[in-house]
Amino acid sequence: MPQHDTEYRLDDIDRRILYMLMRESRHTTAAAIAETVNVSGATVRNRICNLEEAGVISGYTAHIDFERAGGNLTNLYLCNVPVPEREALAHRARAIPGVINVRALMTGRENLHVVAVGETTNDLQRVARKLSQLGIEIEDEDLVEDEFFSPYAPFDPDGDGSDRAPEDVISLTGEANIVQITVEGNAPIAGRSLEEASAEGILDSDTLVIGIEREESELTPHGGTEVRPDDIVTVLSRSSANERVLETFRSGNPEVVDG
Incomplete structure (x- = not known):
């Protein structure tokens, strides 16, 4: 029976397997993962089985473009x-x-x-x-x-652990998006409250932080909520300047919005 109530401690092999599955699960075989991770195919299959039993892997889903599939x-x-x-x-x-x-x-x-x-x-x-x-x-x-997905960069065996892409993007009609992204240490908004970020033009009027995950907690954002490095923020943006929105939560110094 899956042990969903018990924390499962991942090692480097587990992380690499998860990264490969997230990147392209449809075309990733145990043999391909084994070659990348430098273990046997049997080890990969056993690890995946353990991750499924522990509830770490909760399922496999095909991402379908329903508009192309019959104009839905x-x-x-x-x-x-x-x-x-x-x-x-x-x-x-x-x-x-x-x-x-x-x-x-x-x-x-x-x-x-x-x-x-x-x-x-x-x-x-x-x-x-x-x-x-x-x-x-x-x-x-x-x-x-549109909806876009990215694998979790810290699990990448060939990467440096940084995550420049948002973890999850849902593109709505009218150029609106819901984006989930991890706040980097030197991001312009890091260490500022949402009220301060708005007053300083770091957050524009078309951008709304609707959720913050911090360690084991889920925060309800309000004006006095401080955004901290490593927070996972969910942002509703009704602006077409998506890259400008993302740079608010990444290391760097984007232009401050006037007014």
Whole structure:
């Protein structure tokens, strides 16, 4: 039985295997991983089995472009649910026909993210009605244009451990994006509160920090929340200048926004 309640300590071989699986799991074989990690194929298969049993690897998913697959629409619902009911409602939301992904956040108003696919806007409206009937309050929603994934750079056997790319990007219609990225030590925003960053023009009016993960905690951002190195921040940006937004959380000195 999977030991999901016990922390699983990864070694370098585990990390390298996970990096290879995250990078291109569809085409990565045990033999290919073994060659890179310099262990036997049997060792790789045993390690993967152990990681699955421990719940570290929770599944394998194909990332599908639903627009290309029949012209379907993909919609993101940002929802609010009572914290005590969050897990139960997440499972009930996942059972709605058309829903393909549900993400539960520890804190914040938009603490449940639901992704659904439909052939028409009527299908998406039906999903919205079903969510509401479950007692799930929809705070905002938007059509998803693209979604991008990157492997976790510190697990990269050939890298330097730095992570220049966001861990997760959801591209919405109207040039909006939801980005998750780790704050680097010398980032312009590091050590500043969100209020200070806005006043100094480091955060522009089109950028909203909607979640912060810090060590074992999930923080609800507000004006006085200080952003620290190694925080994992979730950002809603309604600007097309995505690179400018990312540089706020990376080492460097981007131009300060006027006004």
